[in-house]
Amino acid sequence: MTGRAPRLLVGLLAACLAGSSAPAGDMVDKRSGADFMSPENRAMQADDMSNPGMFAVLDGEQLWNRPEGANGRSCAGCHGEAATSMRGVAARYPAFDERSERPIDLAGRIGECRRTRQEASPLPHESPELIALTAYVAHQSRGMPISPPQDERLAPFRDNGRRLYERRIGQLDLSCASCHDARSGERLGGSVMPQGHPTAYPLYRLEWQAVGSLQRRLRNCMIGVRAEAFAFGAPEIVELELYLMERAAGLPLETPGVRP
Amino acid sequence: MTRALINAPKTARRGEIVEIRAMLAHPMETGFRTGTMGKAIPRDIINRFVCTWNGEEIFSADLFPAIAANPYLAFTAVATESGTIAFAWTGDDGETRTAETEITVT
Numbered sequence: 001m002t003g004r005a006p007r008l009l010v011g012l013l014a015a016c017l018a019g020s021s022a023p024a025g026d027m028v029d030k031r032s033g034a035d036f037m038s039p040e041n042r043a044m045q046a047d048d049m050s051n052p053g054m055f056a057v058l059d060g061e062q063l064w065n066r067p068e069g070a071n072g073r074s075c076a077g078c079h080g081e082a083a084t085s086m087r088g089v090a091a092r093y094p095a096f097d098e099r100s101e102r103p104i105d106l107a108g109r110i111g112e113c114r115r116t117r118q119e120a121s122p123l124p125h126e127s128p129e130l131i132a133l134t135a136y137v138a139h140q141s142r143g144m145p146i147s148p149p150q151d152e153r154l155a156p157f158r159d160n161g162r163r164l165y166e167r168r169i170g171q172l173d174l175s176c177a178s179c180h181d182a183r184s185g186e187r188l189g190g191s192v193m194p195q196g197h198p199t200a201y202p203l204y205r206l207e208w209q210a211v212g213s214l215q216r217r218l219r220n221c222m223i224g225v226r227a228e229a230f231a232f233g234a235p236e237i238v239e240l241e242l243y244l245m246e247r248a249a250g251l252p253l254e255t256p257g258v259r260p
Numbered sequence: 261m262t263r264a265l266i267n268a269p270k271t272a273r274r275g276e277i278v279e280i281r282a283m284l285a286h287p288m289e290t291g292f293r294t295g296t297m298g299k300a301i302p303r304d305i306i307n308r309f310v311c312t313w314n315g316e317e318i319f320s321a322d323l324f325p326a327i328a329a330n331p332y333l334a335f336t337a338v339a340t341e342s343g344t345i346a347f348a349w350t351g352d353d354g355e356t357r358t359a360e361t362e363i364t365v366t
Contacts, residue, residue, distance in 0.1 A: 048265075050265075050267075050283065052329070052332075054265060209287070209288075209330075210329065
C-alpha cells in the first residue's frame with residue numbers, strides 16, 4: 001500500500017511534465033538514443049575510463065588553456081574555469097548570434113570567438129581541435145537538461161528547421177520524421193532507429209571510430225537517404241540543429257556519448 | 261605524447277585480485293582502407309602491449325588490424341607488492357608509448 005501512492009504521484013508528475021514540455025515533436029515519451037543501445041555500449045559510455053570520447057574532452061581541456069592567435073589569449077584567459085563558466089552553456093545552444101542575426105551552434109560560437117577575440121586562424125569544421133574544444137565545453141553541462149533559449153528571434157529559424165525535419169528528401173524520399181517520429185524503436189536493417197534526440201554530441205561513434213559532431217551525423221543521414229547533404233556550417237543544418245534541440249528539450253546532456 | 265586512460269586501484273590488500281584497465285588513443289589504421297583518389301592508407305596499428313609490475317611482466321598482448329581504434333584492454337592481477345605498474349604500447353611506427361601508475365599494497 002505504501003508504495004502505491006508515491007508511484008501514482010510520480011506518474012502524474014511525469015504526465016504533467018511531459019504535457020508541458022512536449023512542444024515541438026508532439027512526443028510524450030522522449031528517450032535518449034542511449035536507451036536504444038546494447039547494454040555493452042551503454043556501459044562503455046557510462047564509464048569515463050572506457051569511453052573513448054573522453055580523449056576528446058581531455059584534449060579540449062588542454063586547448064582551453066593554450067594561448068592562441070595574435071592576442072596570445074587562451075579560452076581560459078577570458079572565461080576562466082570552464083567547470084563554472086561553461087556549465088549549462090551547451091544546453092542552451094544553438095543560440096541567437098547578434099552579429100550575423102542568425103542562430104549559431106556551439107562549434108560555430110567557438111569558431112567565432114577564436115576569430116574575433118583570439119584573432120587566431122579558424123579551425124576547419126570537424127577538425128580534431130574544434131571537436132575537442134566543443135566536447136570539452138559541452139562536457140561541462142553533462143547531466144543538465146537541454147533548455148533551448150526562449151528567444152523569439154529564433155522562432156522563424158526553428159520553424160524552418162521543423163520544415164526541413166518533416167520534408168521528404170533524396171532518392172529514397174524520406175524525411176527525418178519518417179524514421180525518427182513514425183518508426184522510432186523499429187529496426188532499419190540491423191540497427192534500431194532512435195528518436196533522434198541530439199543529447200550526446202560531440203560523440204564517439206563506433207562506426208566512425210572517432211568523435212564527430214551533430215552536423216556530421218545529420219549529413220550521414222542525408223547521404224543515407226541519397227539526398228545531397230547540406231554543407232558543414234550551412235544555415236539549413238544549423239536550423240535543423242536548432243529544431244532538434246527544441247524537440248529534445250528536457251533530456252539530460254550526455255557529452256561525450258558513445259553510439260553504435 | 262601518450263594519450264592513455266589508465267584505471268587501476270591506488271591501494272590493494274596483499275593477495276587481492278585487482279582489475280587493471282588501459283585504453284590508448286590510437287587510430288589503429290588497418291591498411292585496408294583507401295583515402296582520397298583511391299590511394300591506400302598505410303597500415304598504422306599498435307601491435308604489442310606489455311604491462312609490467314615493478315619491472316616484471318604480468319600481461320602482454322599482440323594486436324592485429326581487426327582491433328578497433330583506441331584499443332582497450334582489461335585484465336586482472338594478484339597484488340603482491342607495492343610499486344609501479346607500467347604500460348607500454350609499441351606501434352608499427354616503431355615507437356613505444358608508455359604510461360605508469362603507482363599502487364600501494366598493504
